[in-house]
Amino acid sequence: MTRARLLLSLAIVFAGAFAGQAHADVFGPIALVSGDPIQQADYAHDPAISADARFVAFDGSVGGVNGVWRRELATGDLVEVAGGDADLPSISADGRFISFTTNQGGQLPAFTDGRQHFEAKTGESPNVYVRDMNLGAQQPGAFRIVSARSGSNEPLRYEVAQEHAGQPNAGEEYGAVAAGRTAMSAGGTKVAFVTTTISNLSSYPQLEQEELEHGETPKPRTPALQVAVRDLETGVTQLVSVRRDPATGSPALNPETGDPEPVPTHTESGIYGAVDSEGVTPFFRAEVPAYSRTEKIGASISADGSTVAWMGQQLGEQVPFLSGEPPRANWTEPLWRRIADGELAPTRKVTGGSDPESPACQASGELRLPLSPVVGDPCQGPFETRLTDSINPGEAGVWIGDPEDDFVPKLSGDGYTVAFLARAPLFGGTGLEGPHSDLFLADMHPGLTRAQALRPLTQFGSSLATDAAITDVAVSPNASQQNHVGQVAFTTVRTVFTLGSPSYVSSRAAAPGLGELYDVDLGNDTLTRVTQGYEGGPAGHPFREERGGVEDPYVFFGPDDGSLAPSFDASGTTLAFSSTASNLVFGDNNTPPGGVRGAEDGADVFVTHRLTFAAAPPEQMISAPPANPAPEVPWKLGATAESLRDGHVRIYLELPGAGSLRAAATATVPLRPPPGHKAAHKAALRTVASKGVPGGVQPGLRTLELVLAPQYRALAKRKGGIAASALVTFAASGHQRLQSRLHIRFEIRSKGQR
């Protein structure tokens, strides 16, 4: 390799190293969002950042005024979006539209007045609304109903389920709710919501007509726990959770209306519907105590409005199953439906214990999974749900995690990448059920088996540091599992991540403590810890020694403690989240009096930015190559010899320096007997030729010719000449004397001889 090539290759290596660093994720300082310029919020949750990273909406209390708020990051302006019990906001890409849930919908203009409206009973059911921030709260059209029947602008009517009959305030607790952060499309025109009790979402014209004819108000008949999407531009509300017709594989259609039928509820041992309810319908808190959060439920809609995902139950009514598998109502798996494909678009399993839609499975004719897992089973899904199905009759399927975790699946902007939590063990893994939930991605592009589509992002271990629950997750709109781009953020108490991919590249907390926020960069396959105290330590609360003596004081606290609710802007560069930690920002001062109460340590909303570096290698200085070193000539004497036709021998010399040179050739020559003696065949060693150069010989290539002494010249005329040994001696001042011995031959040859 030439020196130039060597330098070039080194430069490439350096550039590659820097390029790698440029793609590793580093997050900048954390800034407090929840508050106005002169006071911090009393508490704040559920931040949703607009795709343009200009606004953050959150719910909470500021200066004693509760509701949903919007803060403009650049100016710090804080605006009340909806007062009173408004909760769980989602925001459009430009921040203009904000959806939320409230059971004070009829009073929204009155309650959005900058004043306290705690415990203001209105007797209304919870419903989902959208606020247009371009209009003042009291202006017509500022608030628009989302949870309405298709074509109607009136809120849905509800009937308290039999299970909740007699429950105080049930009428104010069950209705329709929307998930925080992910319920609205980027344009703000589509909002996904879930009904938590029987509603009039679907129409039953004949029955309703009969009731009207009898002077009765038509009864709500749509089973509870349905997913729907409201298009605010058209006023059309589309039922998303549709009953599957096993015969066609498409949504079953109501013969009377031609509309897809809702998923029936199963009420034998709890309420199970299209959406996960853990058997007990989560209620919307009509009366939100300070610091508390609303229970999780809902569905996510992709930013482009094409796709909806939810954590489903009643799977047998929604997605295909192996024909021999008895569908149980409490089986829980994430479900996905591309509503952009029309009313007949099927609901698809995101993952599962079996993969009945796999072509290989369908070709195999397998009716049900064998009792013991079999490698190569074409119907085996990515999860080993036999274990979870058998543990607890109340919990089964893929998701059997803690209900406090935000289990609503999250979607990328195009809907094809789904992030979800699961606790069932992976097929082919340890076979052990995870103690808490792990985080997975699924690629919903067609042509993939569910196993091919799955990518685990975390994998539990055997201690709190490795198996604490993943409690919340967010996917950046630009994320694509297929193309390996985008971001996935999640929250957990876990500090050690056992998977090598994504590669954990941050310093980790010494011990599990308060839940922290992490970010997976799908592009460079790295996992970065986002949260840390302003002085560099782990996120935390003030801490009393009374709680000492245990491994971790925070494990006593509820799952709402620590970081939660991540939300990305369009590029995945700006990340909003909530946290109960009091040391993320200096000046956090809403820790409640009377000491730390875990999740009640005044949660706040924060924002941080992922620092990105130019894709090109940063400017770098590579010093000029050093000057060529002066070659150090070895102190060696080089010598070769050539016999000349004239009987001379020419010696070629390579001299290391200046000095003196001498060469002498010795040969065995016959001795001539003295006269009168008869003594033939005697020989003796004699110097037959010599030459010396006393001094001044310059270094380099030189020649020297040895000429036979005249008395031996006759010998050179014989055939073969005279063989001799030449000793060349080179001497230079201050150096070792060098000698070289050569075998030479003096031979006088005629022209015809070679």
Added chain:
Amino acid sequence: MIGRRLSIAALTALTLAVSSALAAPVVQAAPFADDGGAEWRLEQPEAPEAPAGIERPSWLVGLGHIGDIEFYSPNRGALITAGNGSTVPAGVWLYNGLHWRELSTACGASDGRVAWAGPDEFWTVSDGRPGQAPDSRGVLPPLRDNTLCHFAVGPAGRFEVVGSYATLAFQSTSYRAMHGAVCLAPNDCWFGGDPLEPPGEGAFQLHWDGATMTEMPYIPEGHAIEEMRAFEGSAFESLKLLATDTRVKHEATVPPLRRISAGSPPTFESLLNVPLYSFGESPLWLEALHLGSDGEALWAAGGPSGAGAEGPHEPGVTIARYSKLAWVSVLGEFVEEPNAVWGQVVGPETSPSGIEDFGEDTTVTSIAAEPGTHDAWLAIDTRRDAESPGPSTLASIARIGADGTITDRTELPEAGDPVGAKGAGEHLTCPAVHDCWLVTSQGWIFHLSNGEEPGGPPDGAFAEVAGETPIDSRPLDEGVPQTPPDTIPEDSSGEGQGSGSVGASVQELLKSIPSPFATITLPLVSGVHVKLVNRTTLVLSLHLAVKAQIRLIAKRHGKIVASTRKQVLSAGSHKLTLRLDPKRWPTKLHLEEHALAPLPTTTTRESNTTTIGTSELAPQAPLAGSWSALP
């Protein structure tokens, strides 16, 4: 008193207030027309300095739970806080007439109290410092409000913590959590709190006589002491009355208050004649009284305790006043009495009653007499919020006249203020007329002021010094045994003489006073005696202070040649027997010992105990815990 009306702040004033709030943490409020132009305003101190490289917050910061706020004079105030998150550490803040500043990050408290002993000297009830060992069950020592700090001006002319008082945990003599503190004079301070730890009975009290801190529990009654206040040279204690209290002296009724009169010895008087209750009303149904006093009157106010009150007897807000200047309603005027007398200002016997005035679910959180008036300020809250203070509650206050007139009832911050609700009012104090302070449950400070700077510019230890950092440590605790140095201390006699400052004299005095009640842990093993029986059997006699695991080991040149088995022995005297081999005669004996219960302590206060050196009290037996040559 004429009823007062809140003036409506003009929009321009609000705008100005908003803009000024951004520049300085003072927010407007409406003035009271006939109160010298005084008005309540938010007067929130700046947040503590941020760590290096971190920006100070641009927003206002609550100080966390402020357990107490007290003033010696209008320009000499102190408050104690539990701190707020990671921004405001627990500690003590000082007011100098112009500003609040963080004085100390030591001596903070979960609740805490402040008692001024002089113009440059005050005490705090503070949390204990961590570090003591847990008990045998692993329970960590309680730290809440069970130690004292003594702040005074030191030789440098600045405040110092000149004394710290605490005890070892889990002892019969351990300090209990204290909720009341008051000084009648620099050498006469009282601190009181929870009932004694069973089997002890009575109320825990400490007394400082200027030189010695002495436990002076009130044995006849076992009610917790909730507040203390000085009036007419006596200390008044309010008592928290519970059905479960032990040693109830008065069976027919129980006293809501106790008076401590200075003297030697001091005298205690349970006050049964405070006009608080309706006929048939149990004293247990009224919560512990909050106290406020000025030179004219002592005020006591409380609300329903929620302890099972029924029907018409359920109490509402109840306020009594104790003064020589008594209001006689039938005359409609004040009458000067030769001795102070109690009168019910608001309560079941007044019209309107306390319930009619304030509602059923209202409780009192604080009361403060406003000097120079016949009035007191009252802070009220709902019972639910008082039990679990929320950040969204407004601070509700009212001024009560001696005649029961309720005026200036308002909520802070007022509507339109740039800051919103900051929690219910928890502590009120009024150092002067038209000069009152209110702190809320979330650590926000409101000031009733007419804008005058009280007492002139700050001077002495109250003046701010650029670059001064808060006190961050407290001295070693008096009352906790400390290992004396082996070397003779340097002779410092004569130092500080002639300094002339009060603080210096206090400090020197403290230095010169031996620990008033040294509490020393007794050794586990004592009374060790060794003898040989039948030439080869060694019998070791010992006494164990508590149950312990014991093993006797005999070694010869480092190798074990004989040992007893490990055994658990109860407290008391025991004998260990060890058979020895004459051919492998041990050269040393070692006693392994491990106490299985907290070691008992003794104090110099206890009878037949004299203050002696540690080595005398805990003699090291020849065999206890160390190698020693055989006899």
